[in-house]
Amino acid sequence: MSDEFGQEQAIRKLGPGKLVIASHNAGKVREIGELLAPHGIETVSASALDLPEPEETGTTFIANAELKAIQAADLSGLPALADDSGLCVDALNGDPGIFSARWAGPDKDFRLAMQKVWDAVEARGPDAGRDAHFVCALALAWPDGHVEAFEGRVDGTLIWPPRGHKGFGYDPMFQPLGHAISFGEMEPDRKHAMSHRADAFAKMVAAVF
Template structure:
């Protein structure tokens, strides 16, 4: 596994929360983190049907535009009784043409489970795939999975996306009910980042 020895890293996201999280994680290692918006990058079109493919698209686009090593992620929720859906289309299920409506997406998810009369527990996983890519095209892939189940009705005002209907295994709260520090300590992204820090940093 290649070690990251550079001092600057472009994090290929326009999400301020993800960017702040990566800055906090990498600051102790003396690495300057630059965000996609700061670099003036547009968001590339994601055309793959899997997380690693879409993460590679984002990383490659950032590397080619800046000449810097880049880190990207693709993530979503996969519901077992729905054959893994929404999966890579997690954000698409929330698209309205006028922004994203995750209440609509959560309702669709539950309605589809009800239509199938899916047995409880309605197991699911949050998945995160990180791609760390160097300017020579080499990349390392790190995956984090948080197993749990879909519950109804939505619970909690914390987090974002599908967090209010996802209860991790071994917990009695949804991600939407947890304080940010607890969620961030056990999330799928935290697990992927831990693997990256152990393997390449």
């Protein structure tokens, strides 16, 4: 992180204690809680604190993660961690990208979202590739407005029909490179070891703990 003069500033450390997970997505809150458990962090979700969901007006994953984390930290008076993540499909020029949740509609129907993604790829013709990647941006904010951000990625291919019920979101249609099963078929511990969220977490843990 740099200051206004372009000089590198030390990354702020996070000590044991309570941390707000700035998300109303139960699957995401659970996964983040599992990743934080070994570090002495007690998590509480934004929904449990009845915090509002901000409008995601950023144009990047990190911008959206930062605005969610900063609002949650300001309203709760506690450090807050926000995640903004999504599926980026090469054949769709990176869509759904930062709009991944919106493709699921107001009811957060990811079966519908996966169908929309697959239909869009199929509409590109038989030569359209199936390459895709997940991106996860993590933003850690403190009540005084300080924020640190980290980004992770995992590459893979789209599969159809979707397989597995162990993940959430687009997991059942995403098969990571080097593996023969989808994220939806993977046991949580295995996914946590190599996912986009795990990649971002590894960078955050190395920096702030």
